[in-house]
Amino acid sequence: MKFATFNVNGIGARLPRLLEWLESAKPDVVGLQEIKTESEKFPAAAIEALGYQSLIHGQKGFNGVAILSRLPMEEVQRTLPGDEEDVQSRWIEARIEGVHFACLYLPNGNPVPGPKFDYKLGWMDRLAARAAELWEQETPVILAGDWNVCPTDLDLARPDMMAGDALVQPESRARFRMLEAAGWTDAIRAQRPHAPCYSYWDYQAGAWPKNWGLRIDHLMLSPAAADRMTDCGIDREVRGAERASDHVPVWVELA
DNA sequence: ATGGTCGGGAACCGA
Numbered sequence: 001m002k003f004a005t006f007n008v009n010g011i012g013a014r015l016p017r018l019l020e021w022l023e024s025a026k027p028d029v030v031g032l033q034e035i036k037t038e039s040e041k042f043p044a045a046a047i048e049a050l051g052y053q054s055l056i057h058g059q060k061g062f063n064g065v066a067i068l069s070r071l072p073m074e075e076v077q078r079t080l081p082g083d084e085e086d087v088q089s090r091w092i093e094a095r096i097e098g099v100h101f102a103c104l105y106l107p108n109g110n111p112v113p114g115p116k117f118d119y120k121l122g123w124m125d126r127l128a129a130r131a132a133e134l135w136e137q138e139t140p141v142i143l144a145g146d147w148n149v150c151p152t153d154l155d156l157a158r159p160d161m162m163a164g165d166a167l168v169q170p171e172s173r174a175r176f177r178m179l180e181a182a183g184w185t186d187a188i189r190a191q192r193p194h195a196p197c198y199s200y201w202d203y204q205a206g207a208w209p210k211n212w213g214l215r216i217d218h219l220m221l222s223p224a225a226a227d228r229m230t231d232c233g234i235d236r237e238v239r240g241a242e243r244a245s246d247h248v249p250v251w252v253e254l255a
Numbered sequence: 256a257t258g259g260t261c262g263g264g265a266a267c268c269g270a
Contacts, residue, residue, distance in 0.1 A: 061268085204260050
């Protein structure tokens with residue numbers, strides 16, 4: 001089974017890129033982030049024509065997540081517990097053939113300091129609590145999405161230019177590292193312990209041709225999922241297409 | 256050069 005995460009940065013603008021990638025990469029399950037549309041306006045029919053059902057947690061103009069699956073899928077929930085007042089669409093979970101798949105769009109958190117950074121850290125604390133609940137299930141669990149965290153300086157090309165950014169702050173990294181300490185496996189980093197590899201290149205300042213990237217899209221695996229991992233990868237060629245997203249798909253295969 | 260580029264949606268906000 002092939003599971004992927006892809007921040008499309010606007011499904012309206014990105015639908016052609018998404019469809020051609022689905023046809024070539026043939027994932028079984030995909031978590032999408034930043035669809036930036038309300039659920040009713042999500043192009044589910046065009047995606048269903050390729051054999052994928054959609055679970056959509058949309059939001060007009062901002063955020064918005066979805067799970068696509070060509071295998072039978074049932075929704076578990078679409079809120080990250082812990083804050084009744086949080087109305088941002090950043091979370092959806094489903095179960096697919098015994099695998100628990102969570103799709104997340106973690107807050108960016110800039111500028112630092114400020115209320116947006118406080119929201120990010122609070123959201124990460126809520127995520128840790130939900131991850132601990134899912135851990136108890138002992139079924140394979142995948143936490144997939146745009147984490148908006150560069151775990152270490154190996155995960156960005158220009159640490160000097162990002163020193164004040166929310167994506168590299170010690171508070172953000174500590175919370176990510178706590179999940180690893182709890183036993184979650186960062187699939188890409190487990191396969192390539194020392195290789196620089198990126199999943200995002202800013203639209204500005206020629207970041208893509210200069211390969212000034214960040215690795216912020218992650219698949220975190222529970223032990224039962226990590227035991228079944230046969231391969232994983234980053235489809236970086238997707239970034240070179242016309243009207244590309246600033247993120248590319250990241251995927252993992254489970255036996 | 257204190258910038259640069261996108262998406263959404265109709266003037267800016269978010270990234």
